[in-house]
Amino acid sequence: MKVFCPDCGARTELAPQKWRxxxxxxxxxxxxxEFDPALIDASDTSVWRYRRMYDLDFDAPVARLGAGGTPLLPVVLGGRQVLVKVEYLAPTSSFKDRGTEVMINLLAHQGVTHVADDSSGNAGASVAAYAARAGMRAEIYVPAHASPAKQAQIAVYGAEVRPIPGPRQNAKRAALEAAERGVVLASHAYHPAFLLGQQSVAWEVWEQLGRRAPDWYVVPVGQGVHLLGVWLGFRRLRSAGWIERLPRLAAVQARLLAPLCQALEQGLDTVPAVEPTTPSLAEGLAIADPVRGRRLLQAVRETNGLCIAVEEEAIRTAQRELARHGFYVEPTSATAVAALPTVMELADPGETIVVPLTGSGLKGTPALPG
Ligand SMILES: [Zn+2]
Structure with a gap:
């Protein structure tokens, strides 16, 4: 797999140990x-439907769990119809499976047998499941306060759960130390194949809308891999001439920890680390310094998008409102719905708004102090 570094322009062939x-x-x-609809495998509804667009040097993935192919459904929220992309209907109940399915299959193809990741829970569960499917050993470093349901899910797949006390960054540090000992990082934040799998959500939405792009895409941002996958996916559609303009990307963060929103407000080109204070219910967004910060800023600016910081009470309300429509999501996922009033003020009446529902409510809530 050929990769490049958007920060310094370096180009290389990806090797498991060269994870950054x-x-x-x-x-x-x-x-x-170039993105070419003639290359879509119409017989496959999973992320592998687009495998010819990934340019990987294997055609038959060995560790499949069926990520991708999620419904896009109309729901009236806040007095207006939006389309929800039900991403929690995934093998491990979160959107992360799209990226993990492609990443773990590439690592398996490269002969990797032992992986590590750090995660607030969903990426860890996803990596644990796919590692099990591929016959790999997995070590997952999680913040000790991560929701018990998520930690149990990681463990049941046979992965080694390593709860790390303190803020979220401590878990990242522990995973980086494992990488220094020679364990391969299967990192949803860093691995470029993870972004390949995430692009498939843009292509699915494009197909489901009758080969057009929505006007808005509203997405929670922690590391921002969903937002970047959507941006890159729609960019490929535009550069191949299949759409004229990109959807406006509305990034959503919890007010308690909103480094991307702050960097945008301050007109910066990087996302400086923010000191976390009180933990948010949106545990999946507890990232003080996203590793692809510059690209997140670029994605929001290039699409004439914005970043919306939401309050804890609005997250709770949004979770309940969605459940009243039959969609049970975790608080992290509900942040996108909590941000909808702001998006609706900006959107014209006829515009299409897509909101991914990124994680299941059965994942539980974090064990926050107080
Ligand atoms: Zn570089």
Missing amino acids: CRCGGAWEPEEQH
Whole structure:
């Protein structure tokens, strides 16, 4: 797999131990083929439907669990119809499975047998499941306060759960130490193949809308891999001439920890680390310094998007409102719905708003102090 570093321009062939660029930047997939609908495998409804657009040097994935192919459904929220992309209907009940399914299959193809990741829970569960499917050993570093249901889910797949006390960054540090000992990082934040799998959500939405892009895409941002996957996916559609303009990306963060919103407000080109104070219910967004911060800023600005910081009470209300429509999501996922009033003020009446529902409510809530 050919990759490049958007920070310094370096290009290389990806090797398992070269999980990030020498400059510290995160690799991105190098585009080779133009997006071509004739290359879609219509017989496959999973992420592998688009495998010819991934430019991987294998055609038959060995560790499949069926990520992708989620419904896009109309729901009236806040007095207006939006389309929800039900991403929690996934093998491990979160959107992360799209990226993990592609990443773990690439690592398996490269002969990797032992992986690590740090996660507030969903990426960890996803990596644990796919590692089990691929016959790999997995170590997952989680914040000790991560929701008990998520920690139990990681363990049941046979992965080694390593709860790390203190803020979320401590878990990241522990995973980086494991990488220094030679364990391969299967990192949803860093691995470029993870972004490949995440692009498939843009292509699915495009197909489900009758080959057009929505006007808005409203998405919770922690590391921001969903937002970046959507951005890169729609960019490929635009550069191949299948859409004229990109959807406006509305990034959503919890007011308690909103480094991307702050960097945008201050007009910065990087996302400086923010000191976390009180933990938010949106545990999946507890990232003080996203590794692809520069690209997140670029994605929001290029699409004439914005970043919306939401309050804890609005997150609770949004979770209940969605459940009243039959969609039970975790608090992290409900942040996107909590941000809808702001988006609706900006959106024209006829515009299409897509909101991914990223994680199941059965994942539980974090064990927050107080
Ligand atoms: Zn670099």
